[in-house]
Amino acid sequence: MDDGTVDRHGHSRTGEHSRTGERRWPAVLALAGSAVVALAVIVVTTQLVSAADPAGGSAPAAASTGEGRTRTYYIAADHVTWDYAPAGRDAASDQPWDETSGVFTVAGPDRIGTRYLKSLYRQYTDDTFTTLVPRPAAWEHLGFLGPVVHVEVGDTLDVVFRNNLDRPVSVHMHGLQYDKGSEGAPYQDGTTDEQRGDDAVPPGATYTYHYTVPDRAGPGPMDGSSIMWMYHSHTDEVGDVYSGLMGPVIVTRKGMARPDGSPADVDRELVSVFSVEDENQSSDAAANLASLAQPPDPDDGDFVESNLMHDVNGYVYGNGPLGGAPGEGTTVQVGQHVRWYLMSMGNEVDLHTPHWHGNTVVANGMRTDVVSLLPAQMLTADMTPDDPGVWLFHCHVADHLTAGMVTRYQVLP
Ligand SMILES: [Cu+2]
Numbered sequence: 001m002d003d004g005t006v007d008r009h010g011h012s013r014t015g016e017h018s019r020t021g022e023r024r025w026p027a028v029l030a031l032a033g034s035a036v037v038a039l040a041v042i043v044v045t046t047q048l049v050s051a052a053d054p055a056g057g058s059a060p061a062a063a064s065t066g067e068g069r070t071r072t073y074y075i076a077a078d079h080v081t082w083d084y085a086p087a088g089r090d091a092a093s094d095q096p097w098d099e100t101s102g103v104f105t106v107a108g109p110d111r112i113g114t115r116y117l118k119s120l121y122r123q124y125t126d127d128t129f130t131t132l133v134p135r136p137a138a139w140e141h142l143g144f145l146g147p148v149v150h151v152e153v154g155d156t157l158d159v160v161f162r163n164n165l166d167r168p169v170s171v172h173m174h175g176l177q178y179d180k181g182s183e184g185a186p187y188q189d190g191t192t193d194e195q196r197g198d199d200a201v202p203p204g205a206t207y208t209y210h211y212t213v214p215d216r217a218g219p220g221p222m223d224g225s226s227i228m229w230m231y232h233s234h235t236d237e238v239g240d241v242y243s244g245l246m247g248p249v250i251v252t253r254k255g256m257a258r259p260d261g262s263p264a265d266v267d268r269e270l271v272s273v274f275s276v277e278d279e280n281q282s283s284d285a286a287a288n289l290a291s292l293a294q295p296p297d298p299d300d301g302d303f304v305e306s307n308l309m310h311d312v313n314g315y316v317y318g319n320g321p322l323g324g325a326p327g328e329g330t331t332v333q334v335g336q337h338v339r340w341y342l343m344s345m346g347n348e349v350d351l352h353t354p355h356w357h358g359n360t361v362v363a364n365g366m367r368t369d370v371v372s373l374l375p376a377q378m379l380t381a382d383m384t385p386d387d388p389g390v391w392l393f394h395c396h397v398a399d400h401l402t403a404g405m406v407t408r409y410q411v412l413p
Pocket residue numbers: 274350351352353395396397400401405
């Protein structure tokens with residue numbers, strides 16, 4: 001299907017693709033067939049929270065005293081085969097793949113399709129890293145993102161990190177306070193070897209990152225009761241993030257958190273990361289190429305195009321979990337206080353304008369139904385839905401919309 005020279009999708013290959021000069025397709029075929037599960041994760045003792053509150057927080061809960069607690073998450077980096085479209089079709093339009101969507105989704109001897117080997121953060125129950133923490137229905141929509149980490153201003157956070165991959169990776173946390181031993185990024189910063197264990201955790205090793213959550217890590221004067229930061233690997237920042245190593249951390253204002261750290265005045269939290277996931281630049285790209293029966297030239301324009309997954313949380317064309325009841329998937333209820341945490345990630349093409357059909361939000365103190373995001377920008381939008389139905393939630397950039405950056409949410413009466 002992609003033997004022609006015409007870019008049917010209309011992507012400006014010259015503009016968008018020619019600059020991806022750092023594609024990682026070395027002849028590292030050693031990873032072939034490594035659809036093996038390597039595990040990388042984050043685990044926290046607060047997993048009990050989500051499990052105990054499967055509705056995603058719709059149950060009333062007393063706010064904390066704000067005295068602070070230590071929360072511990074056990075998170076590993078694991079190799080996982082991820083499917084961007086588990087329905088195998090355009091779920092938003094309820095149609096089979098067509099000429100446009102098929103560019104990105106149809107597998108073949110020389111096309112990967114929707115199933116890619118990725119490196120993902122996953123949460124475990126303890127430091128043995130043998131038992132995954134099941135993801136509750138309220139957070140199923142996170143897709144390929146790492147587990148949500150909840151903290152309250154005044155807390156301390158330990159992330160016990162196990163690298164189950166075959167390359168060094170790290171955890172780099174935005175917003176929270178850390179010293180040089182927990183920054184998770186290798187560069188010449190004048191630190192000693194004792195403070196470099198965090199930079200690039202070797203395969204098979206475990207490293208504990210320590211964070212504090214002072215006022216400056218929490219909501220500012222014009223924020224609501226909580227804000228979102230991101231965490232991601234920063235050993236090989238570009239390759240690591242495109243391989244999938246990123247996740248959200250939510251900080252609640254002091255005295256406004258439930259025991260699990262979530263904001264007590266919010267009924268439902270939803271996280272959406274809009275990105276053109278450039279699988280050509282993923283650290284797992286060589287393994288994915290090697291898995292093909294007839295691997296093409298990795299610089300072939302049509303092949304490069306086919307690996308640009310225009311996703312929300314790792315789902316394309318409406319394949320994210322919608323759910324059937326409040327608290328499942330992306331299903332909410334009329335009158336709930338729904339808080340959306342949005343983020344973009346990626347390259348110069350990653351300027352996204354998420355748009356909600358059917359309902360409006362307040363973001364940055366202003367009423368809107370479209371917000372704008374640039375790479376690594378984080379934004380909070382509050383919604384009190386009043387309009388029941390299944391609604392589109394999509395990037396309004398025309399090219400991204402047609403390339404699959406579409407999901408849905410549901411409002412029940
Ligand atoms: Cu977009």
